[in-house]
Amino acid sequence: MLLHHAIRIVEKNQPINDSSNLTNLDFKLFNQTTGKKYDYPVFGKQCNHFGDKFIDLQNAVDGFNSQERQYQCPHCDQIYKEISDFTPHDLFKKIQNEFHPQTNTISIVHGILVSHIKRNKKRFGDPLISDKIKNSIIDLLTQREDDPFQKASQSTTLAQLDQRLKTEFQIQFQSMCLLDNVNINIPVRHKDCKHIQAYELTSLISYQIENYRDQKNNQLKQRDTVRYLKCQQSGCHSIFPLYSEIDLINSLVVDFQFLQTIKKAYPGNQLYIINKTINNEILLTDWISNSTNTKDKFIYQYWAQKENKIELEKLFSYDEFQRNVLEKMATIMNLEQPKAIKEKINQYKNSICWMKLKDYSNQMVEYPTRCVNCPIPKPLGEKQQDIIEPQQDNIKPLNNWDIRTFIAYIIHKKKKAEVKKQNTEKLKCPLCENEFKKNLVQMQFNNELIFYDAQLYQKMQNRLSDIKYEPDNLFEYRGKDYLLENFKNLWKYSVEDFLNDENVSENGKIQYKTIKCHNFRDLYLKNPLINFKCKNQIRFNFDYFYKKFQENNFQFKNGIKLCQCQETECELVTEIEGQLYYDHVYNEAYKNKPTHCNCDQGFEYDLKNKKFRELKQGEYVMMKLIAPIVRHFKEDEQLERGLSFKYQQQGQRQQIRQQSIMEQ
Template identity: 25%
Template structure:
């Protein structure tokens, strides 16, 4: 009877939960049966919940049921099902933690903070505080994944759908589609939001902006053959053309968070729910696991995937990320191809791995058959791993480098060897992201005039030799930010330097250029912020190569796309104008290699925080440098009132200085490269506790 009554009471209102996580189970056990709260409560983090039967009994005996927060329910109509009571049936039985975003529940994100922060950023916009909910409400079943699959006219029995984002191939948590796209493949919402944010900060990129007067940021659908494109310059524009696929979201929620592959039955017109059955990789290790053990295995698998990597492991993976390797994807336990690559923290060989399902199942089998609850021999490297908790959480880790490339490349042969071309991956990152864009270059060039007051149309490029290896012709020219000399490094030479130091730049840095003004005293210590692809020069060199011409210097007309060779006899009559370096010094660099960057303390300082139950956010910090000179720190960066101070000094100059026509033209502030540290502690309030 209680179960029937519990089912008919309303669900708690989750619409005011903007972004939070909820623990459904603890160690695989429900926190409370039939969890109940009052109509005025929303307890996302609270574990001290009422049981429905106890709540009814309290109402019948003393006239009210009291929640742990102090709020009361005087009748059954004042009771609500807690989120743990009605969300549980929407998720796989092994799911322990879910997240709620504007009242919409999903699997917990397993991404870096820089991506999940994009959701918080949309909620800070008062005009679009419910951006996610609005995308969710735009869904219509005519645009659902089932409809799109059926419209393909596929003739087989099943259609395989892989839940990977078209943009960056990560596992989709919130499936987002572009209106009018006709393919089942779609995007992860946080990937699109991060892309939009990154584009907005780099509007000069030729692939992002149509022309200098048009502020649109055009995003072309990544699906092969799809010509759909949308403007993502603002949230309203994105809202016009995007929506969340509710049907696919429900499918993803109902499966384990590690499930990537889904099969659509074309005869029954529905997705198979075979992920509710026992996984074959686990059964390969033992077919005798009882339901309780199998459940424990799946819970531990999800727990390992959701863990953040330690700084030490992350640094090791970063070191391997752009190396050329052959990776053995043959699982040492069942000889199948690895789909979810893991290895232990002691494994010295990053070219071998095992599937997380067989690895964890093997650990449980060893515990049962060999009575090993505190140790295991790694099936990959044979090292002994000790565990005081009886779990593998801190002993094995997920290799994100491999999983991110396995489904982008099809270079896995019959022997389950994966040709991991890290060199090509790095080059692609330079060419597409880590660059001084041609668009930015030509926009600045159009504003430049020569000594005669004529607009400059041609740029002279000289010293076209790689500073690291002068015998190498430039093919993909890289430049060093802040270098005072027109120094170019060919990508091939730069990559060779990284190979020499095993992709771990020494403490004293890499000496890629020896100009006295900057590079000699500032060697490259972090290439992600100092080395960039020169896209304008690179495209000019490509055109020369097509014509099989390899000059030591030339002029290039970017407006007409024509080049002029500079012959030896012209050298004495012309001097290098240095316009190339001038343009670079005035422009902005587009940043790539995002996955190599950590979450900075500086950015974290400006993120929303929950303090005493209220969301608080630091907007800016003011710092007095000297006198009337102030620095204001915001999430976008640093602003110093240099111009105001220069004007004030000139205005306040005494008469003697004015007689000599004294005038301050500019001022430079040299800030030390130190972290801004935010104090952490506790906030106590007697008044708050009594409320």
């Protein structure tokens, strides 16, 4: 009996496994014992094991073709004597139709098929499949032709609003979540979003849950402005409600066109293309499927190198090699980084240094990656920070490879060692030349081997056109500027914070004792910071804090003393959040200062009426401000995943409240 003849017989039977409520985030399409993909998975009618314990029909056929003329189920030892005693899996045809042929693992959420969610299951997977939001998730992931929000949120529909498509006839974009830069499996947007870039559903749900835990703080409950997340896409004004999981999910819409393309895409693919044809038809495809040779440029360049090609052709077919690299790439990019890596990134993310973004193949790196042993870059000194070109003698840029090249390198060396049975051979990092402790054969692909630097990826996006033409694709990483931006946008004391502070804002007036920096009395305040660990809440320049922060290797291990106050009045600063804030109120007041005012005794500013008044001797009264709540992930996270959004006008806040009531 041949397999195709057996399939015709089996398909006459009704599937006995109802998968409509099946949930399995690691649903494997291969035999976990043999490691081989099923030719045609089936169940025996007398078997009672469902889920992912399949029988491969080819094995059953082999049993009937043997001398015994029967087949024994390897899972329950049930013996079958007729090929008609088997029934197909009800998901198999759906999987065949919806996924790329080389897909090995998928995720099933309440009976709905999605790409494999390669993330921390406790943090990102379990909330998605919880019974609490089951009905909302099913409703969100159900496609309806009559839903106007779903129609408006499809990639090709949104592409028509994108100016790039009108001039270039093609848009390329990465499937990276706007919130935390992970690979997208379930693309969602706010119902009001009009941009192609999307969010990963599990990232938003996890973010909301962590935000909700903070709402136990009474001060946070009283402030509606920290219960929302502003869309991270530049120019978009959509606002995600964070006060409950249900309300967040109800504000979302799935891009089913993008979702289906992701499922059909070559496993591990990150790049997608929207093309406008001659007939004005708009098509969305993954880059590899759209490419004429279906070869990833980084993987193929590694394969094609003279020193690699002869060896690799003996070890792999190109398709097998490329699929292995891309699947491991997706895995690493979606893993959470261990604490040691976060600390290493934190040590450079605030410094000023040079990054070399030229890959092994002489291409510019797209996804910067290093090994866990690569040293952090040496920060530039104060005298070097304005240098245009790095000096080879004392300023060495940090090398980065693209993640695909790095994975290709390790897979190559590992497979070679396995074939030659070189069980004691160890791997050296090609960038830093440090040797790993484990043998090559024992190595597993995880975030304790190499890591994707999402922090660097995020910062290089605005400079791609410049980096492209720099020698060695050098990128001047200006952590000082990025830190100042975080203060201005994230850790800030705003006019709204002052007006919401009932202790000090009864008449809307604020007083300042001086317009000079606390630590350098000959310098005027510029980019002023407030120290809330100081009883006097002194103001000093950001440059002074940065100098002290740099002297402490950008760490707060032993605390940093920023004030010249007595120890009883001023505590050491041990972190930024909740202790240091950028004073937007001072900037608002000072810009209205008349040119003739010296403010030797300080000044007063009426924020409601926009009036500035110079103080006379003895008029200054110390006002005790309350530090505002900041809604974002802790500073030592992989990167700041979302900024707290402050509404500048009371009317806008009221509008948001009305909108949320209507949604409920």
